[in-house]
Amino acid sequence: MAGAARAWLDCLDADQRKTAAGPSPGADSEAEAERTRWFYTPTDHGGLTFHQQRPAQHRLAMRLIASGLSEAGYVTVATVLGLENVLDHFEDFSVNWGRERTRDPGMYYLRVFGEPGGSRPWGWRFGGHHVSLNNLVVDGHVVSTTPCFLGADPAASPLLGGATLRPLGTAEDLARELVRSLRPEAAARALLLSRAPNDIVTGNSPRIGERVVRRRELWRPGTHTPDRADHPVTGFDGADRRALALALPPKGVPGSDLDPHQKELLRSLLAGYLNRVPEEVSPMHRYADPAALHDVHLAWAGSTTAGESHYYRLQGPGLLIEWTNIHRGANHAHAVWRDPETDFGGDVLAAHHTAHHAR
Structure with missing residues (x-):
């Protein structure tokens, strides 16, 4: 590198x-x-x-x-x-x-x-x-x-021979299969809201927290000004925003409540994000042990029907993944992987400077 x-x-x-x-x-x-x-x-x-x-x-x-x-x-x-x-x-x-x-x-x-x-x-x-x-x-x-962000617009587009180009399709299909496989009680806990937000909850915030990100922040000042610039990126406020807000302990269904097949789906879903980077630096190895999945929570908003607007997130220690497919008739996907503890390496950088100046 x-x-x-x-x-x-x-x-x-x-x-x-x-x-x-x-x-x-x-x-x-x-x-x-x-x-x-x-x-x-x-x-x-x-x-x-x-x-x-x-x-x-x-x-x-x-x-x-x-x-x-x-x-x-x-x-x-x-x-x-x-x-x-x-x-x-x-x-x-x-x-x-x-x-x-x-x-x-x-x-x-x-x-x-x-x-x-x-x-x-x-x-x-x-x-x-x-x-x-x-x-x-x-x-x-x-x-x-x-942060490691990928999106696709269109999320699905036609190829010759009847094939379809879906760069992020597996991240959508595995999550839907997982949430639809939940028992009714678990599915009810996973569903945060019956409607999907307009975008990922954390937007482009430098640090993950409670602050509401506004649409204007998604563009550098002096460039394009989006419609409804002062609205939250999610499009929600009040009770709906609170229902979707990040929390500790995380909302949703923990991996400890999943059966072995569901845990394999969860592991495969995580791999679709964490394997974006080389194996040597990916944290995917943490999840080789099924017990490591126990604290990873799945939360969902919107429809679980293919082709309809939806949102999900996976949240656990050192992990936050968010996905939306909302606009253009649910044909515009956003998918971000973040680490609430070390995004941009801030803590590691601070420790390095402390050690360097202490010598």
Whole structure:
């Protein structure tokens, strides 16, 4: 990963590097606020876009991106990038947000923070519409790969021969199969609300907490202003918002209440998220023991019928996964994996700085 990051930075000219390179993680509060400011909308994510790079530079950028993903994760990310062209066609090439092209597969941003492979912490961020990858390296180890967001719009689109392209389809199908397999009493506990929220509950918050994220926060200030900008991202307030709000202990049905087949479904569902990254850094190994699934809670909102709007989340120690498929007739998916304890590697970074300054 460090070699790929250095190769990309070294191939850039001075002006490109000013945009592509950021301060070391934890350098100061302003720099850290920018490193942990993330988006999944088609807004300015911060960094050098594909459009600003020559083909050879773009290739090296993709090499760095691939270094933080499993093979399946890389293929999925590449597919999501290509869906911008499909979405443009789906919308009849007509959406205009005041820039040269709105649905733009060249509007993806890469930035490296700090000196790759050096003694100080460093990291990188890649993002654009429906992609946000965040990696932090401390003492030569990848210590954080979250938030890790992927989306798909359309979530399902036709291929030749009657096949269907569904980049995130398994994450939808396994969760639906699991919730529909629950006994009535457990299903009632899993269902938080009969209606699905408009988006993931945590939105693009830098740190997971009780704060309500507003729609305007999904875009960088000075760029596109969404409709209903002051509304919660979920579209819900009052009792409905409280029903969906994160809590400790988590809401929903714990893995300890599942039978062996349901636990296997849960493990497979987790793998669809945690195996986005290379095996060496994935926390999936934690769940090899069925007992490790006991504290993972499944919660659901909306319909359990295929093709209808729905939301689910998996929440447990060091784990938060959220999924929505709501818009365009339930054909627009958002799927995020987060670690409430070490998103962006904040705690690990703080411990490193404490140890470093103590010497």
